[in-house]
Amino acid sequence: MDQLADRVEPRRSRGAARWALAAAAAGALAGCSDGGKVPEFLLDGSPAPSAPQSVVESTERVVMTRARVSRAALADRLVAACARRMPGLSTATILVERVGVSGASITFRPRAAPHLRGCDRSGVPSESGSPWCGVSIGKLGSGGVTDPRLGILCRDRAGGNVAFAWVNPSARARWLGVEQERYVELYRVAGGLPVRVSSRAGVKLESSSATFRIVEFAADGARIRERELVARVAG
Amino acid sequence: MRTRSLGAPAPAVAFVASFLLALSLTAAKMARAAFQDTCNYARPQLTYTMTRDGGQTYTNVARYEGYQWGGGCWNNDDVDSSPNDPPQTFSRGEGADCSGLVFKTWKESEHPAAGGRYHWDKSRNVHGPYTAQAFRDGDGEPNYRVIKSYVYVMDGFASSGHVGLVFFRATSGADQIVEAKGEAYGTNMWTRSYRSDSSYDGIGRYGWTS
Numbered sequence: 001m002d003q004l005a006d007r008v009e010p011r012r013s014r015g016a017a018r019w020a021l022a023a024a025a026a027g028a029l030a031g032c033s034d035g036g037k038v039p040e041f042l043l044d045g046s047p048a049p050s051a052p053q054s055v056v057e058s059t060e061r062v063v064m065t066r067a068r069v070s071r072a073a074l075a076d077r078l079v080a081a082c083a084r085r086m087p088g089l090s091t092a093t094i095l096v097e098r099v100g101v102s103g104a105s106i107t108f109r110p111r112a113a114p115h116l117r118g119c120d121r122s123g124v125p126s127e128s129g130s131p132w133c134g135v136s137i138g139k140l141g142s143g144g145v146t147d148p149r150l151g152i153l154c155r156d157r158a159g160g161n162v163a164f165a166w167v168n169p170s171a172r173a174r175w176l177g178v179e180q181e182r183y184v185e186l187y188r189v190a191g192g193l194p195v196r197v198s199s200r201a202g203v204k205l206e207s208s209s210a211t212f213r214i215v216e217f218a219a220d221g222a223r224i225r226e227r228e229l230v231a232r233v234a235g
Numbered sequence: 236m237r238t239r240s241l242g243a244p245a246p247a248v249a250f251v252a253s254f255l256l257a258l259s260l261t262a263a264k265m266a267r268a269a270f271q272d273t274c275n276y277a278r279p280q281l282t283y284t285m286t287r288d289g290g291q292t293y294t295n296v297a298r299y300e301g302y303q304w305g306g307g308c309w310n311n312d313d314v315d316s317s318p319n320d321p322p323q324t325f326s327r328g329e330g331a332d333c334s335g336l337v338f339k340t341w342k343e344s345e346h347p348a349a350g351g352r353y354h355w356d357k358s359r360n361v362h363g364p365y366t367a368q369a370f371r372d373g374d375g376e377p378n379y380r381v382i383k384s385y386v387y388v389m390d391g392f393a394s395s396g397h398v399g400l401v402f403f404r405a406t407s408g409a410d411q412i413v414e415a416k417g418e419a420y421g422t423n424m425w426t427r428s429y430r431s432d433s434s435y436d437g438i439g440r441y442g443w444t445s
Contacts, residue, residue: 085372126374135368137395139323146323147304152364153347153374205345206276208305208362232325234305234332235366235396 038183039063039101043123051186054221055175061183065100069191078131082106082119086135096191103162103198115139118196122154122162144168144194150210150231152203161203163210165231166194172224173216208233270316271327274308274360279353284444290340290389294413296357297422301330302415307362320418330422333398336415337391338363341440343377350376352442367398370438381437383430390439392429
């Protein structure tokens with residue numbers, strides 16, 4: 001345990017209390033209906049993996065998402081469909097594939113390119129029939145993407161908009177938690193790339209923006225940073 | 236006693252000077268970033284007509300009014316009220332970005348599934364849900380891709396990072412394109428060869444009435 005972790009320990013308990021309160025409030029509200037349960041399955045129908053115990057100890061109602069880092073398998077139906085909408089994929093390209101509760105994504109960096117590319121899906125095909133309802137290109141700077149490249153065109157099966165954005169994790173972050181309406185969705189930092197997160201909460205079509213409430217966790221489960229990312233559609 | 240009376244003003248003066256400096260810097264920053272405070276969030280007006288020459292007139296007002304990443308409102312004084320905004324940063328300045336200009340000119344809805352025509356006043360602060368890439372892909376109910384040779388006035392050309400509208404089709408084979416090009420360039424009309432540039436695709440919008 002280094003000194004920095006010791007210093008942020010007090011924040012951990014304050015932050016944990018706030019998030020637990022938010023989760024409890026959401027749960028209480030949800031108690032009026034049958035929507036109070038934490039999702040057990042991800043967008044692709046698979047069961048959500050177990051969340052790291054160190055994170056669960058400090059945060060209630062956590063749903064772990066799945067992340068896989070691999071070389072692009074162009075024979076894969078979803079990867080091929082992404083490649084059709086977003087050129088730059090080859091068998092040598094390293095992909096980060098993510099599956100969450102309301103959204104899934106592919107993020108990759110074409111060889112030596114100064115930008116990231118990616119595809120988003122929410123379970124509802126695009127008008128053109130692609131399983132990927134959104135694609136994004138993000139310019140890379142020294143600290144990651146220079147803009148989160150918000151996408152709000154995807155819709156879930158209930159007709160609600162699903163927002164996607166890239167988040168630059170801090171150096172010590174191993175997981176990112178994104179607050180949803182009734183739970184916290186947990187993303188593993190992977191592949192040395194910004195993390196494409198998704199949310200149904202905080203989407204504002206009237207201002208073409210979305211707000212993501214994010215908490216970063218270190219390997220030992222300590223809360224490193226909490227922040228609110230207000231992302232806007234641009235460019 | 237004397238020493239105290241002579242020495243006391245120095246830190247006080249330094250404090251006041253620092254305070255005034257900080258105040259002036261803050262005021263300058265606020266003045267520079269506050270253009271969008273003059274914008275509004277009025278509901279768009281549902282319109283039944285949408286003409287291509289009306290679109291030209293609309294974009295003409297936006298010319299010389301600057302560029303703002305993620306922005307979408309401007310006035311009509313032919314001056315960028317927030318010059319030198321940081322690149323690719325939303326800083327509440329004047330002007331649209333490339334996709335915001337197309338969204339407003341094409342009278343689109345902030346709801347991608349809505350295909351109607353909505354007039355957005357120039358000072359209405361709205362960008363719309365589409366990026367240049369989304370326009371290029373024909374995302375959204377009113378939008379579609381056009382074979383490039385068929386791209387006509389107020390249709391457009393879009394790449395993965397930029398989009399502009401045809402103002403005139405020039406005889407040289409290039410086009411006069413009205414576009415929000417970037418902070419250093421602002422919004423204006425330039426001769427472009429997007430029609431022959433393989434990184435650009437033709438785009439259009441359903442619903443023109445003439």
